[in-house]
Structure formats: structure tokens, C-alpha cells
Amino acid sequence: MTLDLGQELKDDFPILSHKVRGVSDLVYLDSAATSQKPKVVIAAESNFYTSTNATVHRSGHELGELASAAYEAARENIARFVGIEPGNLIFTKNATEGINLVAYAVLNATLLAKSGDKRYNKLAIGAEDSIVITEMEHHANIVPWQHLAQVTGARLEYLKVDESGRLDIDESKFSKSTKIVAITHQSNVLGSVTDVAKIVRFANKVGAMVVLDACQSVPHFNVDFKLLGVSAAAWSGHKMLGPTGVGCLYLNDELLGELPPFLLGGNMIENVTYESSTFRSDNAKFEAGTMNIAQVVGLSAAVDYLKNVGMNVIHEHVRELTGAALKGMLSMPGIRILGPTDLTDREGLVSFEVDGVHPHDVSQFLDSKGVAVRAGHHCAWPLHRKLGAVASSRASFYLYNTKEDVDVFLAALDQIRDYFKVA
Ligand SMILES: Cc1ncc(COP(=O)(O)O)c(C=O)c1O
Numbered sequence: 372m373t374l375d376l377g378q379e380l381k382d383d384f385p386i387l388s389h390k391v392r393g394v395s396d397l398v399y400l401d402s403a404a405t406s407q408k409p410k411v412v413i414a415a416e417s418n419f420y421t422s423t424n425a426t427v428h429r430s431g432h433e434l435g436e437l438a439s440a441a442y443e444a445a446r447e448n449i450a451r452f453v454g455i456e457p458g459n460l461i462f463t464k465n466a467t468e469g470i471n472l473v474a475y476a477v478l479n480a481t482l483l484a485k486s487g488d489k490r491y492n493k494l495a496i497g498a499e500d501s502i503v504i505t506e507m508e509h510h511a512n513i514v515p516w517q518h519l520a521q522v523t524g525a526r527l528e529y530l531k532v533d534e535s536g537r538l539d540i541d542e543s544k545f546s547k548s549t550k551i552v553a554i555t556h557q558s559n560v561l562g563s564v565t566d567v568a569k570i571v572r573f574a575n576k577v578g579a580m581v582v583l584d585a586c587q588s589v590p591h592f593n594v595d596f597k598l599l600g601v602s603a604a605a606w607s608g609h610k611m612l613g614p615t616g617v618g619c620l621y622l623n624d625e626l627l628g629e630l631p632p633f634l635l636g637g638n639m640i641e642n643v644t645y646e647s648s649t650f651r652s653d654n655a656k657f658e659a660g661t662m663n664i665a666q667v668v669g670l671s672a673a674v675d676y677l678k679n680v681g682m683n684v685i686h687e688h689v690r691e692l693t694g695a696a697l698k699g700m701l702s703m704p705g706i707r708i709l710g711p712t713d714l715t716d717r718e719g720l721v722s723f724e725v726d727g728v729h730p731h732d733v734s735q736f737l738d739s740k741g742v743a744v745r746a747g748h749h750c751a752w753p754l755h756r757k758l759g760a761v762a763s764s765r766a767s768f769y770l771y772n773t774k775e776d777v778d779v780f781l782a783a784l785d786q787i788r789d790y791f792k793v794a
Pocket residue numbers: 403404465466467468509511512555557558559584586587607750
């Protein structure tokens with residue numbers, strides 16, 4: 372039984388003692404948007420600025436050395452957490468930038484191949500090729516691929532979401548023309564979890580790269596990108612107790628070596644003359660300019676915190692809370708859950724509609740009781756259209772939530788239709 376976990380950890384998160392509008396205890400159910408930060412993460416970032424601050428990989432003075440060592444130690448810690456080598460981890464500002472990095476690098480490869488640089492022929496994409504994504508992607512994993520398809524003429528294809536809210540991995544969408552398969556590991560609307568191994572198997576058969584949006588998975592359960600066999604994976608630090616402003620991108624050895632850079636400037640070069648430049652061949656190729664050093668150090672502290680609690684313990688706790696929320700919601704009239712209604716292949720968030728009440732009114736009513744949920748299309752507008760919902764409300768759970776939080780949420784939810792006189 373892990374239902375006491377949230378109670379045990381609450382004091383580690385100063386913001387959770389916030390009184391909503393000066394009155395109600397905060398019940399924070401918006402961790403899928405961004406998680407709250409434990410004291411150790413806030414302290415790690417602050418300590419870096421107090422004792423170690425300098426830019427990295429440039430300055431020969433002591434602080435420069437200390438900052439570089441802290442940055443690279445953080446890289447090692449974060450990389451090991453997801454089963455990869457530190458050399459395959461690139462820091463970005465968020466998951467969105469990581470996915471854009473891959474899409475723009477492929478576009479650059481296409482342009483360079485067209486200009487006659489044969490090194491990029493393999494990566495180049497054109498009208499005869501296809502990119503496969505899914506109907507349940509966040510805009511961050513749709514729009515960059517739409518753009519790549521638009522400017523190269525490639526076809527964009529969608530794997531469908533079935534009636535239950537799970538992905539239908541239809542092998543016929545994978546063909547010799549498929550160059551890229553970009554999928555979410557866990558939907559930020561439906562909560563459903565993708566069978567990545569199956570996707571990788573189908574993609575490998577046709578020689579396509581697999582780009583994983585791991586934003587909602589890395590914070591919630593053990594993930595090993597090498598074991599999964601994906602080519603690339605992007606996620607955000609701020610959803611896993613880390614600071615805002617830092618994201619991570621995994622590139623396997625092949626992509627790390629073959630992709631041309633996305634951003635050009637300081638640190639990523641090998642040599643620069645007035646006429647031309649050559650680039651680093653390691654992960655520094657993708658880290659142009661002064662990086663988000665303090666945030667990377669803060670994210671490493673977040674990883675330590677998660678490891679201390681234990682990812683299996685967190686996973687189990689969040690599943691229990693999600694199960695309790697689903698059970699309570701299913702017993703209420705006028706609630707429509709988007710996504711699977713049982714815990715098979717689905718994780719810690721529940722998006723829902725309240726019959727006759729706009730999601731913004733739902734979230735405002737819940738806020739008046741201290742409960743913070745998200746309302747809107749959650750950056751998944753096409754999916755909402757497919758589901759026939761203008762928008763939805765979403766409650767998402769994390770390690771610091773308690774069973775009482777779920778009870779407060781359910782009790783408030785139960786009053787909404789009466790309050791708006793639609794019951
Ligand atoms: C599944 C998924 N992908 C991508 C993103 C984008 O993350 P960020 O805004 O941190 O880049 C999010 C954030 O909500 C998400 O939930």
C-alpha cells in the first residue's frame with residue numbers, strides 16, 4: 372500500500388502549503404502540465420549560482436572547471452537514469468525543442484544532400500517518402516513533422532486511436548517509403564501508453580527511424596531508451612520535478628553521427644575561418660551557445676530525488692490514485708472520460724467532460740475548492756476534434772498527491788452539475 376507516499380513527501384514541496392485564494396488547501400492536479408519542485412532541486416539551482424557559476428567548456432579558471440564538472444556530472448546522472456550513455460544525451464530548453472531539433476536537422480540534411488553533399492543522402496527526405504505519426508500526439512510532435520512534410524513534399528500519415536482510446540498500431544502504415552515514425556510514449560490527453568517495442572519492430576523492418584516523445588513517461592515509470600531501441604527521444608525536465616528551461620534529447624550513435632546540426636554558433640564548432648566552418652562530431656554539435664547550466668544541475672538533483680523515492684514506488688502510487696479517480700468518476704452521472712476507463716496500458720491522468728458545463732467553468736469551480744486542474748485542448752487539438760470534444764478538463768497525479776487529494780477532487784466534481792443547474 373503506497374497511499375501514504377504523498378503525505379510523506381508533501382513537506383519536501385514548499386508550494387504545496389500554498390492557500391488557494393488565501394483560503395483553501397492546494398490540491399495540485401496539474402503535474403502533466405508541469406510538476407512542482409522539491410526543496411533539493413530549488414537548492415541545487417541556487418547553490419550552483421552561489422558557489423559554482425561560470426560558463427562551461429570555455430574558461431580555464433577554477434570556477435569554469437567546477438561548472439563544467441557539475442554540468443557533465445549532471446549529464447552522466449540523467450543519462451544513466453534513462454539507460455543511455457552520457458555522450459548520447461543533448462540538453463535543450465524543452466521537449467518541443469528536442470523534437471524540432473530532429474525535424475530541422477533532417478530538413479538541413481535534405482537541403483545539404485540537394486546541394487550535392489553525399490554524406491546526407493541517407494537522411495534526406497522527399498516526395499516519395501512518408502512520416503508516420505499518431506492521432507494522439509501533442510502539437511509538439513505534430514507541427515514540426517507537418518512543416519517537414521510541407522517543405523519536402525513527404526507524406527504525413529497517422530496511426531489511428533481506437534474506440535477505447537488506445538493506439539491501433541496498423542503495420543500497413545509502415546512501408547519502404549517510411550523514413551520517420553514519431554510517437555508519444557504516453558498520451559497527455561488519454562493517458563494511454565504506446566507499445567513502443569511493437570512500433571520499433573515495424574519501423575526496423577522498413578528501416579525507418581523512431582522518434583519518441585517521452586514527456587509523460589520518463590517522469591512516471593522506469594524508461595530505458597536503449598532497451599526500447601528507439602532512435603531518438605525527447606522529454607522535458609520541468610515535468611519530472613526539475614526546473615523549467617531544460618529539456619533532454621537522446622540520439623542513438625547513428626543519428627548523433629549523421630544528423631547535421633540544428634543551431635549554429637559557439638561551442639559546437641571544430642574550426643571556423645572567414646570562409647567556412649566545420650563542426651564537432653559528438654553531442655556538443657547540438658549544444659550551440661551558452662547552455663542552461665544551472666537548470667541542468669537542478670534536473671540532476673530532481674533525478675536523485677526520484678531515484679531515492681524509487682520509480683516503481685512512484686509508478687504504483689500514481690496508478691492507485693488514477694484508479695481511485697477513475698472509479699469515482701465512473702460512478703458519477705454526466706461525466707465522460709476521454710481515454711481508457713481501466714488501468715490497462717494507461718497511466719496517471721484523466722481527461723474528462725462534464726455534460727452541459729464548459730471545461731473552463733469546470734476548472735474555475737474546482738479552483739474555488741482549491742483543486743488545480745487543466746482545462747483546454749492540452750495542445751492536442753486534432754485529437755479533441757476527433758473525439759468530438761471542444762476541449763476537456765484534465766486531472767493529473769504525481770508522487771506528492773494523496774488519496775485525500777483525490778477525494779477532495781471527486782467531492783468537488785460531484786457538485787458541479789448541481790451548481791451549474793444541469794443535473
Ligand atoms: C506528450 C507531450 N509532448 C510534448 C510536450 C511539450 O513539452 P514542453 O512544452 O515542455 O516542450 C508535452 C507538454 O505538455 C506533452 O505532454
